[in-house]
């Protein structure tokens with residue numbers, strides 16, 4: 001199977017190209033080469049490859065889908081209810097010259113997840129990157145959490161991510177990348193966040209275990225754990241949920257979806273491949 005991201009031949013080619021370019025290119029540690037490869041679409045890390053991003057109609061998922069498309073990946077966008085937003089993400093990717101489709105699928109339903117992968121494969125011939133991003137945040141003290149709120153969160157975040165990662169384990173081509181969304185909240189666990197934090201701690205374990213299960217196939221599996229990011233997931237809980245965060249963050253602002261998309265793109269790049277089975281915290285220093 002094709003293994004373009006992790007192909008060790010690439011580093012040999014890089015050295016030979018630098019050597020051919022002469023001492024100036026070698027002296028600058030490859031900066032000249034980096035400029036030419038960035039400008040060549042055929043050399044983008046996602047060229048000829050496909051990515052599925054669950055929950056990508058808005059927020060971190062939408063930013064990730066658009067970012068991976070800019071890296072050359074054909075992208076399958078997914079939503080639960082906001083089909084208009086999913087179609088808009090696809091339209092934005094296509095307007096920039098990328099390739100994308102969208103499909104509605106509830107990640108809590110294993111058949112729907114299988115259909116999502118099938119749609120991707122039909123459109124793009126296979127899958128190289130899966131980002132298990134779909135998630136919800138229901139918060140409240142133990143004493144007040146309803147059965148329905150708890151069950152829906154487990155169904156989406158724990159079972160939904162399992163459904164997605166199981167399909168990824170079966171279908172991602174050798175040399176690919178699998179990423180699941182954890183949260184920096186697992187480091188703090190503020191009152192009222194125990195149930196949500198539990199679902200996100202689970203992603204850390206999923207990533208570590210799956211990285212080991214896929215040993216020998218050159219597939220890197222990691223969790224990305226954002227701090228507070230300015231999306232509907234937080235804003236649905238009111239301005240109170242955001243109060244004080246920029247002031248408490250060493251980098252002095254709230255996270256944006258694009259901040260997290262960049263980290264995911266880095267892990268999906270050739271240079272990110274040695275990170276495997278880890279949880280990457282991305283929170284501007286607020287941990």
Ligand SMILES: NC(=O)c1ccc[n+]([C@@H]2O[C@H](COP(=O)([O-])OP(=O)(O)OC[C@H]3O[C@@H](n4cnc5c(N)ncnc54)[C@H](OP(=O)(O)O)[C@@H]3O)[C@@H](O)[C@H]2O)c1
Nearest residue numbers: 055057059060079080081082106107134135183229231233
């Ligand atoms: N925002 C933060 O501060 C933060 C911090 C740490 C971790 N995270 C994690 O990052 C991920 C994305 O969060 P976000 O802030 O971008 O959330 P968001 O803006 O609320 O977006 C959630 C996305 O997930 C989709 N979705 C929800 N339930 C789904 C289901 N059952 N099946 C398929 N898609 C579903 C939504 O689709 P519809 O539009 O159709 O509803 C939407 O595209 C989540 O896993 C979250 O736990 C977020």
